[in-house]
Amino acid sequence: MTRTGAHTLPAMLAARADLEPDRVAIETFGVGTLTFAQWRGAVDTAAGGLLESGLRRGDRVGLLFTSRDWIEYAIAYCAVQRAGGVCVPCPEQAPAADLRYLLDHCGAVGVLHSAQHPAPEVTSWRRTLADLQGPPDRAGSVRLNAGDLAQILYTSGTTGRPKGVAASHRNLVAGAAARGGRRPLAHSEHFLHAFPIGTNAGQTMLVNALDAKPAALTLPHFTPARFARLAEAYRVGSIFVVPAMAIELINSGALTGRDLSAVRLLGSTAAPLPPSVAATLAGLLPRAVIVNYYTSTEAAPAHTAMIFDPKRPDSVGRPIAEGLMIRGTDGEPLPTGEVGDVWLRNRHSRHYFRDEAASQAVFQDGWVRMGDRGRVDGEGFLYLTDRDPDVIKAGAHKVSTLHVEAALFEHPDVLDAAVLGVPHPVLGTAVATAIVARSPLRASDLRAFLLDRLAPYEVPAHVVFVDQLPRNPAGKVVKRHLSPLFTPEGEQAGAAVRRSVHVER
Template sequence: MPELLAHRADTEPDRVALVAGDEQVTFGRWHARAGAVAAGLHARGLRPGDRVALHYGTASWHDYAVACTGVLRAGLVAVPMSDRLAPAEVRHVLTHSGATAVLRSAGRPDTDLAWSATLAEIEAEAGGSVPPQPPSPRDLAQILYTSGTTGVPKGVGATHANLAHGCTLDPRRRPLAHSTHFLHAFPVGSNAGQTMLVNALNARAAALTAGTFTPGRFAKLAERYAAGTIFLVPAMAIEMLHAKVHTTHDLSAVRLVGSTAAALPPAVALQLAAAFPAATIVNYYTSTEAAPAQTSMVFDPERPGALGRPTVAADLMIAGPDGRPLPAGEVGDVWLRSPVAARSYYRDGDASAEVFRGRWVRMGDVGRLDDEGYLYLVDRDSDVVKSGAHKVSTLQIEHALHEHPLVREAAAFGVPHPVLGTAVAAAVVADGTLTAPQLRTFLLDRLAGHEVPGRVLFLDRLPRNDNGKILKRELRQLLDDDRATQ
């Protein structure tokens, strides 16, 4: 990545690379500042392999980009942290990663676990100090912490070769060449956010960041810059559709809508296709552990639930409990094979042994392949509801719930049951008056009896983490609320 930035700065120094708020950063300026950060960190005594936490929010994406590339240029290890993390989460990341320094935006508090500084302070200390030679492709580049939806966040280590896979120095092969800007609102510290940083270095289009996401702000930026590509998570797509921003803003320049971080419900994909008739709707499937391995799927009404195929068909496998491949149609664990050296859990060998096998990565999902190699998810392994003699897919229930015209958002999950062991429940955000009996009647045409939620919780909004993923453990706690309907 430092070499890629140096190349862009050498060949296109005046080209805008990043736009964040009113700040525009050219490749030349980006490279110069990253070099000063690397020199300043070296002057402070940091040496290759030391970990540096990066504590920034989406409003400071330009500073975060400079900080991250400066850290990498110095041969240090970047540890991205969103400014939305709770203090306890910050302490966990700093302690677990062993970070000795924190680069932060102005106004962020200091911590007693490591020294901290703003970019301006570090750049001012660069002086004549010369950073070390650029790192090698095999060196550890970053430790990115998982969302922690099912437990304590784990640190996922990635090498420089892993991060830069697929990048090019050939200007004729640069992706996202159909417009001058691509737009996203992904937070710092997420895998989607890191992908956008790599895109900013590699793509022909400049990266446009929306800061805190709201449908109106996002649509306004897309209209103002005639963004040809917008990247979303399903929760953002649902909010934009509900707000009907496509009817109040000129979004005709959008040619690609990319969805990531979670499966895009087919009903939502159909609505996106109608809202953006000139755009291709693409669903990307990967994880913090598996990247850059992924599948991608241009939405096809004939295969509404498919998540696509990898570039090389042999890099996707459905395996049984023994780890051996299963034939098409059979349900098992989803595995993806990385095209380069796979990532690993930092300082957690036992967990790494369960998830990583050479370049193969177990995704933590249950799925199947059809006869043409398209992937279909059944559920998250941790979300499958074992109700009596049945194994119930919460993903299938959620897809059915989204088909109801009054359902804006939905989540299905398991709750304890005295006879069945676990029963199915659902949480729903509805546009208008909707009762649990009405919803169950609707679902009886789409689901088997044992799949229909026995309890329905109506909420104003679903609890989500910083990456837009639904926190189902919080939904279980909310079932004792008076809004739960038997």
Template sequence: MQQSALDHRTDPAPAPRSSAQGSRTVHGLLDLRAAAQPDRTAISTDTGTRLTFADWRDRSVRAARALVARGVRPGDRVGLVFGLRDWPEFAVQYCAVTRAGAVAVPISDGRPAEAVGGLLEHCGASAVVAGAGASVPLGPWWIAAPAELAAEAAESGAAAVQLPEVAAADPAQVLYTSGTTGRPMGVLASHGNVVHGTRPLARHRPLAHSEEFLHAFAVGTNAGQTMLVNALDAHPAALVATRFTPGRFARLIEQRSVGSVFVVPAMAAELLGAGVQERHDLSSVRLFGSTAAALPPSVATALTAAFPNAVVVNYYTSTEAAPAQTAMVFDPSRPTALGLAARGAVMVAGPDGRPLPAGETGDVLLRSPGAQRAYYRDAEAGAAVFRSGWVRMGDVGYLDPDGYLHLVDRASDVIKSGAYKVSTLQVESVALEHPGVADVAVVGLPHPVLGTSVAAAVVPAAGTAFDPAALRSFLAERLAAHEIPSTIRTLDVLPRNEAGKPLKRAIRELLAT
């Protein structure tokens, strides 16, 4: 039956590998899914673009041959610069690159051209495939549009190009971190790491409660790469919102009866702030997943009311630690918990790297259940993060007596004010409980006596007359005196990166002026 489903194709693609072989590479997962469900939609966008598994496989095979014909060889790094509107084409080119034995380097076209060039230079890219409208600077790499590769693949003799064998241990991608606390770091992952935990031939696939899962994650983010693997492995098709606004996102949920939704906390707060639950039917959602940062308890509580039929899940991982993660269905009795280890293991360690007892605060580390990732071309920085199978997350936290992880703050964000240490996450979480606060970021500013003082950038809730004094009074009833911001500045919007994380360096500069 599988062979007949593929007989209609004109491109003489390689025969699908066995399940044991195919499940070990990213494009191998695609081969297996295309053989089993060729006409099923894999990815679609809110603009009407649709990609079936058969199309995804066939087009990736042809593009891979065009890449090899152009001289791409195993191990070469190939930049993939695409935007949200081009998600299906990005997926095609990603699998084309890995089929060619090369290493995919996904980069959002939302990054400035100079930043794109810096990443391409760092990874030593030999080639770039770019979507419509992407700005890629000239360099020692050649640049092609997907249509060019498709045309070259259609030329006589292209079908005879041989594609290399690719193994689980071979590198699949270099993914760059957001760079919120420093320069972006390239994180190298093998095929075995990227596909770890997938079950391509399972009778019951993940997210089986829905026919579509919705997201608006940029290419080049760890959350975006997770959505790519979901598209290959999960039951529902990926639905990409090509531009995130609360109303647009909620309309898609209502119109398409979306069953699974994935956001970052900032998106969740925007949905609630816009009151979309009052104007749209959100009852189809069974899973509301948040990732990239800790979900503030007040936001999580409000989500359970706005999405009455959904479980609200907070996922915690990093570009370096994936696929290790913790997961937590929001529990009002543990409002700050990020959950137990869902994949791999979690540990809170002291300065000597040894585990700390429950309740004691220290460095948070995750351990991957599969092959570990590594920093690309930066062994020195990697030595401080990757430790004997464990990955240092850069967060400070503790485990409660039941083993649930709780974050205190980013290690780099903890404010040392006089004799006290202040958790910015704690202050932000309490501030968000105030009805006049739609969004907030807390940072430390230089102080002549204390060393550092607490400052807050606040986005007022729509329709409210924000009063900093009223916010201070509100906080004074819930926080210690040293935690109350001495500086409060209102902004129309918080500067954030494409992963949805607040750019605290930029916020600190705004508040310092």
């Protein structure tokens, strides 16, 4: 493969394959390994097959793979871009109706999928990598530009219809280019993650596989015990999780009694890591730094990073490479300490595909509106108060769900928790919480515990206990699925309704 441009992921693969052809890039435990030379060769062949099949520059191609198929996915992803196409990673567990919406919205011409994951009949063609055996040198005629559209990644849709976030080649490699000559994560031979394909976190791990020194180690399905066993067996130096995984690792006891002395970094992303969870991780992994990364699908690769500091347990850190700003309702920057809308700087900005009105509200002159409320202290550390739609307006007070959740996680019998607002005839909105408990717990005892940590108006007026919280594939709680539990009908249905709240697939 010849270089396709100075600022593309296929060019990164070509350079890495030239330097370290026999080095393992990706290993999926129990499935197989992929070296850089194998990756490049398979990409050339698949890209040639795509071009022979009539793929044109700018055509969108859906990618439908499971977490077992990270090797196939990595090949398909780079092959589509190598052939001049645009990748559209699809959530592996999305219902067929949602997949049809995504593929129709972006105008996908076809779908590449694994043999175990058939594609919906909505595009003109559906193929596996085995169907794409074209001449490898055919892709050499394609010259990519850094500003070309390279990927459309759909948001999780926790508050409405998913939006297609479009990124250029330049945007996708910006994070890697900013690192300089030394390869990141150089303290071990493997880094470990279990992020699903079709998420922003998963996309970051694919770039890491191309750019970082160690091989990317994945597993077909996340379970706390298996994840911890792999970290120990492979002497993993870096672990990447979402808060839901971190909570499972702690609550299951999977990290206890293992030799995890090789772990130097545990990075958490996708949602703020509750301070008590971060503190517990620091105790279980005493040789590791616990880092909370704050970004979004819209803002990537711009982010803030915070090494857990007991003096600043609630902070999500300071911006890396780019800028951070708090704006008021009039769009003007706010002084230090004042709460407003959080904006991150991204010089190589993304945009919403086929949604100009929404793009104008979120992407402005290299700045990205995060959809969160927060403040910055005198040293530049960011503190989130809440997601903008999640702020609870209880009478004259505004309640941060993040603050209440952090207090709930301090209770020794709370395994998992989510806080939301529910209608109230007088206050307008009341604070409610859904709890996964370690052992039987009375709501009155929980409220008594919280009164030492929260203002009276912050203490949940409604408490329900559930078997588990509904989460999307990215690990975020889908709070709209909890709302029915706090209606009169839901309360009358009792335990039967509460037990019906399961993980969203």
